[in-house]
Amino acid sequence: xxxxxxxxxxxxxxxxxxxxxxxxxxxxxxxxxxxxxxxxxxxxxxxxxxxxxxxxxxxxxxxxxxxxxxxxxxxxxxxxxxxxxxxxxxxxxxxxxxxxxxxxxxxxxxxxxxxxxxxxxxxxxxxxxxxxxxxxxxxxxxxxxxxxxxxxxxxxxxxxxxxxxxxxxxxxxxxxxxxxxxxxxxxxxxxxxxxxxxxxxxxxxxxxxxxxxxxxxxx
Numbered sequence: 245x246x247x248x249x250x251x252x253x254x255x256x257x258x259x260x261x262x263x264x265x266x267x268x269x270x271x272x273x274x275x276x277x278x279x280x281x282x283x284x285x286x287x288x289x290x291x292x293x294x295x296x297x298x299x300x301x302x303x304x305x306x307x308x309x310x311x312x313x314x315x316x317x318x319x320x321x322x323x324x325x326x327x328x329x330x331x332x333x334x335x336x337x338x339x340x341x342x343x344x345x346x347x348x349x350x351x352x353x354x355x356x357x358x359x360x361x362x363x364x365x366x367x368x369x370x371x372x373x374x375x376x377x378x379x380x381x382x383x384x385x386x387x388x389x390x391x392x393x394x395x396x397x398x399x400x401x402x403x404x405x406x407x408x409x410x411x412x413x414x415x416x417x418x419x420x421x422x423x424x425x426x427x428x429x430x431x432x433x434x435x436x437x438x439x440x441x442x443x444x445x446x447x448x449x450x451x452x453x454x455x456x457x458x459x460x461x462x463x
Contacts, residue, residue, distance in 0.1 A: 272376045272398030277405065278336070279370035280457060282343040282362070283309050290458055291365060295358045304353045312346045340377070364452035372398045372431050383450060384443050393438045401431045 285291055286305055319338055323331050351359055367374045374380050375394045404427040411420035436444060
């Protein structure tokens, strides 16, 4: 098992491990985690099965993901010249943009229901940070008061992740994984409780049925 940034994940290849999320100021976890990008998600065998992708679709999705990312090569290269903290914030913002554009481009490759499910998995994988995504805030029509409460929950989540990382650094991987799973579950329970009944209905539609993203075996 490996820790991706500050996210507990099973062992995975490093080719597609860039984090995704809103700009740093929109990261409710304070940058405590790096949610998987659409690229990482779509290179997952479990997701292939969940979306029922054909071999032709699989080939075309990878081609589409690459084409969209190539459009941002210059911006990605410029990140190297920034200071660490600024680079992290800009990278998160850029990866958010790339993932959003990839989802839009995939509409020409996948069926509407496949794109919908992919987006649901993407939002689910972001945990508390999903509430900081511009499109999520817009669809839920979150109030300032709700965002303040969600930010507080995100801060508590960040503190909990510090303990998860401590356990991982001590090579107590099982304890770290269990702590991470329980923390995410409790955090999301508190976050959803902040929403109104109507918003909770919208949130359920946005995330769909729970999906456990296991990145072991990712190409």
